[in-house]
Amino acid sequence: MKIAFHLFLHFSLLVLVSSYGGNGYDPLENALKIQRSRRTKLNHASKEDITVQETHFPFYVGPQHGLKNFDKISALPGQPAGTDFDQYSGYVTVHPNHGRALFYYLAESPVNSSTNPLVLWLNGGPGCSSFGNGAMMELGPFRVNADGTTLSRNKHAWNNVANVLFLESPAGVGFSYSNTSITNDVQTAKDSYTFLINWLERFPEYKTRDFYMAGESYAGHYVPQLAQLILENNKITNQTVINLKGIALGNAYVDDETANTGMYDYFWTHAIISDEIHKGIIKHCNFSEGATITDACSDYQYQAYVAQSNIFFYDIYTPLCSPFSNSTPSISGFDPCTDNYIQAYLNTPAVQQSLHARPVLWESCNDFINSYWKDMPFTVLPVIQDLMASGISVWIYSGDTDGRVPVTTSRYDINKLQTSVEIPWYPWMHQGEVGGYVVGYQNLTFVTIRGAGHFVPSYQPARALAFFTSFLEGKLPNKQ
Ligand SMILES: *[C@@H]1O[C@H](CO)[C@@H](O)[C@H](O)[C@H]1NC(C)=O
Ligand SMILES: *[C@@H]1O[C@H](CO)[C@@H](O)[C@H](O)[C@H]1NC(C)=O
Numbered sequence: 224m225k226i227a228f229h230l231f232l233h234f235s236l237l238v239l240v241s242s243y244g245g246n247g248y249d250p251l252e253n254a255l256k257i258q259r260s261r262r263t264k265l266n267h268a269s270k271e272d273i274t275v276q277e278t279h280f281p282f283y284v285g286p287q288h289g290l291k292n293f294d295k296i297s298a299l300p301g302q303p304a305g306t307d308f309d310q311y312s313g314y315v316t317v318h319p320n321h322g323r324a325l326f327y328y329l330a331e332s333p334v335n336s337s338t339n340p341l342v343l344w345l346n347g348g349p350g351c352s353s354f355g356n357g358a359m360m361e362l363g364p365f366r367v368n369a370d371g372t373t374l375s376r377n378k379h380a381w382n383n384v385a386n387v388l389f390l391e392s393p394a395g396v397g398f399s400y401s402n403t404s405i406t407n408d409v410q411t412a413k414d415s416y417t418f419l420i421n422w423l424e425r426f427p428e429y430k431t432r433d434f435y436m437a438g439e440s441y442a443g444h445y446v447p448q449l450a451q452l453i454l455e456n457n458k459i460t461n462q463t464v465i466n467l468k469g470i471a472l473g474n475a476y477v478d479d480e481t482a483n484t485g486m487y488d489y490f491w492t493h494a495i496i497s498d499e500i501h502k503g504i505i506k507h508c509n510f511s512e513g514a515t516i517t518d519a520c521s522d523y524q525y526q527a528y529v530a531q532s533n534i535f536f537y538d539i540y541t542p543l544c545s546p547f548s549n550s551t552p553s554i555s556g557f558d559p560c561t562d563n564y565i566q567a568y569l570n571t572p573a574v575q576q577s578l579h580a581r582p583v584l585w586e587s588c589n590d591f592i593n594s595y596w597k598d599m600p601f602t603v604l605p606v607i608q609d610l611m612a613s614g615i616s617v618w619i620y621s622g623d624t625d626g627r628v629p630v631t632t633s634r635y636d637i638n639k640l641q642t643s644v645e646i647p648w649y650p651w652m653h654q655g656e657v658g659g660y661v662v663g664y665q666n667l668t669f670v671t672i673r674g675a676g677h678f679v680p681s682y683q684p685a686r687a688l689a690f691f692t693s694f695l696e697g698k699l700p701n702k703q
């Protein structure tokens with residue numbers, strides 16, 4: 224049965240397009256499956272998982288003079304008239320000898336750009352593009368129209384309240400390139416840090432600006448690890464001090480045990496699997512670190528996988544993108560075929576040219592990076608605990624219709640973080656409706672976004688922007 228499960232998954236991955244927003248494509252599950260089987264094989268004794276890291280202290284800083292002007296985007300093909308903010312994109316070299324350069328896209332604010340904070344946004348995967356998914360599907364200023372050639376303005380874009388920097392990370396993802404793919408957490412954090420200190424030389428006006436980081440899914444690893452590296456380097460180097468104020472983790476994969484337990488409990492409480500399957504999982508599966516996944520457990524996991532049937536479990540109530548019929552609009556109005564439009568748009572030569580990108584086949588996720596990821600700590604909760612005690616603000620947010628890294632998982636994570644409630648659970652209000660729920664913990668804020676799936680700003684753009692604004696203001700979302 225276990226073999227059948229693997230074959231089945233393998234087969235389903237082969238026949239599906241690797242498009243992040245597409246039904247059936249599940250990069251996080253793919254990476255975790257490989258990672259978990261490796262953990263079992265190594266039986267935790269071996270350190271083979273942890274690749275030897277190249278250290279490059281002090282971090283590389285290359286000449287940046289004049290590059291900002293070069294990176295300015297005059298206009299994206301098909302962008303609507305009246306675009307009233309500045310956009311930049313291009314490459315920052317992070318390792319000249321290995322030909323490694325990371326691609327970024329900066330969307331500045333239309334108003335108050337010179338005082339609004341700078342926010343780094345990261346998508347997960349691992350291996351998925353922050354520009355294609357984050358900017359063009361979720362929170363950026365534009366959405367690609369169904370024609371694949373024109374753009375429309377996203378009213379609830381996050382650059383309304385911040386200057387948002389989308390980074391394609393690690394090298395090999397999206398437009399970022401390298402002669403050698405980066406497939407581990409540690410090097411990803413180092414390269415992202417090197418990117419930031421170089422980028423700040425290119426855009427020196429941001430050096431002292433309030434800086435935040437946000438990301439979702441596997442960025443639950445990237446964001447805390449990069450935050451920790453920034454705080455360490457702020458102390459020990461004579462390089463740029465990065466004015467890190469806070470992080471926000473959305474539907475984040477931060478602990479492997481809660482990722483499993485929270486997901487199956489969510490499936491059961493959301494009527495996706497039967498009582499029998501749920502009981503079987505509870506009885507036979509031990510998901511804690513070091514435990515072995517038995518054949519009986521595998522069998523129930525397989526049953527749970529099959530029981531879901533054909534739903535998009537990154538947003539369980541959303542319609543699917545169907546080539547055969549006009550999709551019924553989803554509750555949120557989000558077009559489930561969006562990812563196809565993005566794929567078409569970003570592979571248009573004129574678009575790549577306007578972005579100063581190398582001509583490549585752009586893909587929303589890099590399957591090689593995703594499948595060959597090497598070091599993946601079982602949990603990053605200890606890193607998050609350090610950040611909580613460091614004084615920066617730490618927010619965990621969750622779209623409550625995501626089945627991939629569901630709200631139950633985030634609640635189990637918070638339980639493991641062992642903090643205490645300061646402001647008890649209350650509904651937060653937006654435009655006269657409940658936007659979600661909030662709990663203020665010691666050094667941690669938890670916010671749900673009601674009716675949003677994994678890609679929170681795609682499904683609930685107005686609520687997502689309200690939450691994000693609160694996060695930047697350091698105030699809990701409104702009670703009224
Ligand atoms: C990386 O690839 C580029 C393009 O093929 C080449 O010019 C460069 O020398 C390579 N760098 C290394 C370190 O191999
Ligand atoms: C711009 O900043 C001013 C002063 O802080 C503030 O009153 C105004 O609301 C801001 N406008 C926007 C659109 O953020």
Ligand SMILES: *[C@@H]1O[C@H](CO)[C@@H](O)[C@H](O)[C@H]1NC(C)=O
Nearest residue numbers: 280281284459460461462463
């Ligand atoms: C930073 O410190 C290193 C090592 O002490 C030194 O070599 C380097 O010149 C310093 N850089 C600057 C910009 O002061």
Ligand SMILES: *[C@@H]1O[C@H](CO)[C@@H](O)[C@H](O)[C@H]1NC(C)=O
Nearest residue numbers: 508509510511512513514515
């Ligand atoms: C699950 O596995 C862990 C690690 O091997 C072990 O300490 C724990 O007792 C197990 N839990 C149960 C309920 O068997």
Ligand SMILES: *[C@@H]1O[C@H](CO)[C@@H](O)[C@H](O)[C@H]1NC(C)=O
Nearest residue numbers: 611612613614641642665666
């Ligand atoms: C919160 O931060 C304070 C100050 O750094 C620290 O002493 C305390 O242990 C932290 N508590 C939690 C639960 O993180």
